[in-house]
Amino acid sequence: MSKSAATALELGLVNCHDCHLLVELEQARRHPHCPRCGAHLHARKPNSLARTWALVWAAIIFIVPANVLPMTVTTTLGAKQADTIMSGVIYFMQSGSWEIAAVIFIASVFVPFAKLCILIFLLCSVQFRWGWRPKDRTSLYRLTELVGRWSMVDIYVVTILVALVKLGAVAAIEAGPAAVYFAAVVVTTMFAAESFDPRLIWDVLEEDV
């Protein structure tokens, strides 16, 4: 695989991230700016592993209050009810709305956790130089990047509900503290996915050979 094609790094070339101009590595080291568009040039995302780890850790921390604290506080005829993400899923499941329960579960529980797991797995694989199925790992990364932003669905639902259901004493919905942490989880995982450089997966293979 490595013998069939040379990588840009091997040839001493760097691809500008913004305008995709090929720049020589030597030049890039001295002048870490794209001569054409002025963007920062680097052969690999700088400090990628450390940044991704940091963001992943932040997301891991944030995901705890996001799931433990109430997401919405519903007041119906004087009865206050605080729902966490999971209790909302259970509520919809018990009330027979399987579809809604599934959507919320996938968007708000499954996806963030899956994303974090994938990121951790990818980070570990690079850190400990695993050579296991690099192609699949790359597609996992793509999946993570693609699906990440959809986790915000839950936040959108909450904001819309809060705005819509303002019927005074009869019914009112307020966003719970978990909304903030949940949004933080989504954002940090998105940044983590962004800061992870999938080329590192392949670099490990190149270096090993």
Added chain:
Amino acid sequence: MTDRSQVERQAAEPVVQAKRRFSIVWIVPLVALAIGGWLAFKAIREKGPTITITFATADGLEAGKTKIKFKDVEIGQVETISLQDDASKVVVTAKMVKGSEPFLTDQTKFWVVRPRISGGSVTGLGTVLSGSYIGIDGSKQGAPTLSFTGLEVPPVVSFDHPGRYFQIVADTLGSLDVGSPVYYRQIQVGQVVSYSFNKEGTGVDIKIFIDAPHYTKVTENTRFWNASGFDVSLTAQGLKVDTQSVVSILNGGIAFDLAKELGPGVEAKENEFFYLYPDRNATQEKRYTIRNYYVLLFDESVRGLNVGAPLEMYGIKMGEVVDLKLEFDVDRKKFTVPVTVAMEPERVSSSKKQEALKIIENDPGVFITSLVEQQGLRAQLQSANLLTGQMMINLVFVPDAPKATLTSRNGLTVVPTIPGSFERLQEGLSKIIANLEKVKFDQIGGELQQTLKETKTTVAEIGGLAKKLNSETAPKLQATLAELQKTLVELQKGMGKDSPLNYNATKAVEELSLTLRSLRELLTTLDNQPQSLIFGKEKKSGE
């Protein structure tokens, strides 16, 4: 460009060390850690105790939703609801907020607040919409604990409510219930808090709570009575209905007041015992502390006399019958009915009451002896109610009663009795009957028959006489009458208008009249001139 590169190629390559600079991006997880740590710290710091409460049912309770409220402030939330192992109770696990520990003692009460409608009030109406919650009445007094037994009914009085508890002892509960009002002069001042059987099961202990400041009205001389329902009495003054309030009719109630004639006395202490009288009148009756017991021996039927029947003197109640039974006197071979009566001398008013009471209390024997032996005090059975046949005992003074002396029987003085009014009537009747029995009715009958026989013959003789009279005497009588008529006709002719007899008679009467006139003149003259009898009539000068 090439020159520069050549130069550089000649120059030593600087060692470019990977910067071990602390990446700014690690601030993100640090911030996250700080927030997470703070949240965790807060959660741990604010974590209150977890308690378990057992209830009979979990009606209206929901895990994760039902709140625990103390004075309507949320201090906890139900976490789980599960059945006890033997499924006899429901165990509710609840998380309390930090700071609620001081109130979680074995005195603390938990109950489920639901809408409740009882006779007098509607409570928990707010929970119709908002759902039930668990109410708590925290008390700092008591040993700290984390497992509680929930009450099925909310406590009537909370711990911090100022007031005082009292114990009421009653024979039966009547229509009282928890929450039944307690009235003082028809103003509600408290309520029934709880009730239970007493230890022996012979009565009911009722716990009441009197609000501050009214509990000062409860003193050692206070009498409590059952004000449930209403009393209807039909008296000579008309129909009288007595009640405390409409609520007490529905829900029962207790009223209290000072016993009349007694001062307020010392204020009652917490949890002091009082007796619950059945009604207000009963409170007046039972305030007599002196009760003297006497035995009355009756030889007659006491049918209609019951325990509790009144003992009266001059129509005023003096006491009541406390016991009666039939006894067989082996020695005399005779049945008697000893009736034990309780006399309450305090009922009697007297100008020197205290003095009299002292005498009675100290030596009741002397008093009754003088009454019985000197004034002829006797007990007598009397009908109290002609319709129902109830009997009562009347104390009467019979001055001409046969002399009696007081005896003692089982330590009680025996007051002599006289037969009751009915009994006396019966006695009188039997006396009459006995006398009647003495009459020889057969002899009288025989004589009467003889007389009748003789009368019959007499009547027959009279009949014969009449016949004879009819046949013989009547025709003769008729003839006589005819002759008499003839005579009368002749007599009429002789004495008729133109008859000589009539004429002569008229003449004679005229003569007599003239003579009488002369006589009157003579008398007048004699009256005026008596001397004329001797000297003759004087001529008047004018003549």
